[in-house]
Amino acid sequence: MGLGAYFRLARAGFVLAREGAFSIIDPVTLPPSFRFGVGLARIFERPSVRKTGSVERLTRALNRLGPTYVKFGQTLATRPDIVGPEIARELSGLQDSMEPFDPKQVPGILEAALGEKAAELRELSAPIAAASIAQVHQARLQGEDGITRRVAVKVLRPGVAERFHADIESYYAGAHMAERWVRSMRRLRPVEVVKTLDHSAQIELDLRLEAASISEFAENTAEDKGFVVPKVYWDFTAQNVLTTGWVEGISIRDFAALEAAGLNRKELARNLLQSFLRHAIRDGFFHADMHPGNLFADAATGDIIAVDFGIMGRISKRERRFLADILYGFITRNYRLIAQRHFDIGYVPRTQSVDDFTLALRSIGEPLFGRKASDISMARVLGQLFTVTELFDMQTRPELILLQKNMVLVEGVARALDPELDIWTIAEPVVGDWVRREAGPLGRVEDLRDGLGILTDTVQRLPAIVRQAEAALNEWQAEKDQREPWLSRGLLLFGFWLVVLTCIIVIWRLAT
Secondary structure, eight states, rough: OOOHHHHHHHHHHHHHTTTTTTGGSOOGOOOOOHHHHHHHHHHGOOHHHHOOOHHHHHHHHHHHHHHHHHHHHHHHHHHHHOOHHHHHHHHHHTTOOOOOOGGHHHHHHHHHGGGGGGEEESSSOOOOOEEESSSEEEEEOOOOOOOOEEEEEEETTTTHHHHHHHHHHHHHHHHHHHHHHOOOGGGGHHHHHHHHHHHHHHHHHHHHHHHHHHHHHHHHHHTOOOOOOOOEEEEEEEOTEEEEEOOOETTTHHHHHHHHOOOOOHHHHHHHHHHHHHIIIIIIESSSOOGGGGGEEEETTTEEEEEESSSEEEEOHHHHHHHHHHHHHHHHOHHHHHHHHHHHHHSOOTTHHHHHHHHHHHHHHGGTOOOGGGGGHHHHHHHHHHHHHHTTOOOGGGGHHHHHHHHHHHHHHHHOOOTTHHHHHHHHHHHHHHHHHHHHHHHHHHHHHHOOOHHHHHHHHHHHHHHHHHHHHHHHHHHTTTTOOOHHHHHHHHHHHHHHHHHHHHHHHOOO
């Protein structure tokens, strides 16, 4: 990692501090160590920020700093309960109304990516939407059946990959510095978190992988009602070009248009939240960038229409059970269950007290139970969570970062649609059904099936494991046999049977 990464990190910190990024944080909600850092950063603020509180420069600063900073601003835009309504309103401009790149470059990009197929994309429009990674154009495509269809053509911004790599490199620099110099940050595993974001960015910069995500997501949700996924046109898709069916809908944040179309905002909020939980808990595969710029509502049916599948999250069955149990624990106010699951998955070290952690969770959960979203200050809740995580030395689980980030996004969008949102009541049908199913006979049968699959795979690999062990021991014996023939053969025999015995124990443990 070169000095350039540290220079870009310092520049980004200075620009954000100068434009008032740290003024949106209420220091009262932070632990003392974080409070000091925020206070230090605010020394560099422009005087005009302190006088007027204007955040227009903050939006421009995020745009100037690069696409990963824009993504951070998009997340904050969904949380007026944390950053304030004025800042959220200003940052919402980052979601899909950024400055497009020169449309004159698009035909050349399409031809280089698609070859002769590019000519079949006719009547290419001006940019319909422009985001940090790509911009979208409308076009017409004549199918083999002779029917002309409207399609959406997504084109990566030229040079965006280089900017992403530069941003991520500076993130790595900051993460390494945090782990080295700030002891309290080590438990948050910042380097591992950046690795997760880096992997996600690499996938987002290849639109063929986004097309594959849309395809898998469409299969998972084929039987679901109320959630629509566009169709992929594979012949017109490449690394930097993605062509999908055109979808008509009302922006989920255009409340006036939603109400004019007769759509029920409360139902939209319910559908959005339950759909996300269904995708995450049932499928383990979910849209991980559900900010308002990527969500629309069908004016006729009220279905949620999602676009931009560049960032997707995937969690294993073990993590899905963790998520379901945590949510179900809050729904039923079973704080002991929540605490135990945190210990089971390794969030909280076993040196801590389950009883004390249960008490801390109760102090967070009880004030939230049965209250409307408009009555809850998420800034204070997050501040309390910060304190609890520090008190109990909680460890970050990098594999859950995208899930946690998207839960913040989805809950923010649902809150905006329905300020009286009761998260627990809405979540119960999805979470409760899944938990009861997993605890029932069908769930047990699936666990047995998965266990038998692991057992079968292990048994099939046993001969190869034994052969490899025997070959390694034979090689070792050849080197030692000249000097210590009897000792070498004895150790060889001992090592061979030790490997066999270990394999037998593994099989027995799996079977039981």
